[in-house]
């Protein structure tokens with residue numbers, strides 16, 4: 030089966046089928062995501078926190094995203110592949126946005142790009158779409174604006190802010206995006222946007238009424254149990270599973286239990302190894 034196209038994903042909204050999206054940054058995880066039948070994979074700039082150990086996404090570069098998207102794209106068979114545009118790779122001008130998007134599409138296997146911002150990003154979205162590159166928008170809590178928001182804060186809680194988020198969503202649809210991520214917005218704001226837009230909305234911390242859902246893969250897998258935001262549900266506790274496995278391995282190596290004979294290689298005809306020198 031070929032990878033899901035933008036048309037397949039839009040059809041899901043028309044058919045009232047929820048879209049499942051997950052972030053992914055490497056080939057090992059991409060293989061498993063595909064095996065699970067996930068619809069969309071995002072190589073998000075969250076790789077800054079998940080892979081690079083940063084506090085926010087701001088230092089992530091276009092080369093970082095291209096590197097990880099290539100790794101994911103080499104193995105992904107059926108999920109639609111989206112690559113994030115990092116901070117300051119599209120904000121300067123629509124031309125810069127197009128140049129960055131062009132690099133992503135030419136140098137990776139991604140089928141679309143994602144960028145943050147509503148009305149202020151509409152011209153960039155339009156420019157990219159006109160060049161034939163599909164765009165996923167991202168409004169509400171936009172992590173690249175962490176300093177403007179004063180932290181990773183839910184947006185649209187009061188009337189004025191809710192109106193801004195709705196207008197942002199409408200502007201991004203109008204500019205030609207095929208899909209919209211809604212992050213960190215109250216349930217009724219996300220619900221209103223989902224009803225008013227003809228393109229699918231993908232929520233994260235955006236309540237129960239979006240057309241789809243996205244989570245960061247390591248969050249849903251419980252790979253960092255000290256991080257538990259309200260909008261995350263854990264489907265596994267891999268932090269425990271993995272550290273238990275690492276400890277068991279370390280114990281066995283220290284006790285001389287591993288490697289055992291069955292993990293060792295033998296020669297075809299065991300005999301004394303001929304001495305070449307001396």
Ligand code: KIV
Nearest residue numbers: 052073074075210243
């Ligand atoms: O970078 C990312 O992982 C994202 C998702 C959380 C939507 O933008």
